[in-house]
Amino acid sequence: MHEQPLQRHLPQIIDDLAARGWSRLDNVLPASLTHELAEECRKRARAGALNPAGVGRGQGLAVREGIRGDSIQWLEHGQSAPSDGYLQAMDELRSALNQAFYLGLEDFECHFACYPPGAFYQKHLDRFRDDDRRTVTAVYYLNEAWQAEHGGALRLYLADETELDVLPSAGTLVLFISAELPHEVLPATRERLSLTGWFRRR
Secondary structure (H helix, E strand, O other), X not given: OOOOHHHHHHHHHHHHHHXXXXXXXXXXXXXXXXXXXXXXXXXXXXXXXXXXXXXXXXXXXXXXXXOEOOEEEEOOOOOOHXXXXXXXXXXXXXXXXXXXXXXXXXXXXXXXXXXXXXXXXXXXXXXXOOEXXXXXXXXXXXXXXXXXXXXXXXXEEOOOOOEEEEOOEOOOEEEEEOOOOOEEEOOEOOOEEXXXXXXXXX
């Protein structure tokens, strides 16, 4: 079982979300776990387990590569030790968010996301029109030795009408209020891996 260093980041996460609705932190989890998660994502991709991601939900779900070009697979408890380690860390974070903000967060849903070179995801919000349970978005990056020239940034459109580009470097965690922060994924010149999830309220 991996020791989780997430605990030391919790005060910063709480302060950031309270003050501005988003937080960006580096080296949030052990480098060994991050590497194992990246290897697991690649293994699932090689096995054909990742499927093209859709847009919308329910009967309105459709694959639209002109909007998003990633392939995904949802995490479930018991699939592997690395994924269980990540889900355990996110459950710890869920408890801290509930304690700080009384959000009533009940669970966390999460998937691996693999963007091939050139793929992107157009500007959007993370909350469905007919389902407001997604409350806080969490994106954890798995890409070692990522350079600015590789592209692939997560672009956040902030409340003060400025933009913030976050490179998808291994160990970086981005959190934001799902219904409030438009964002997009810019194209990259190399494969781009992440774990994307949502803390959902009752």
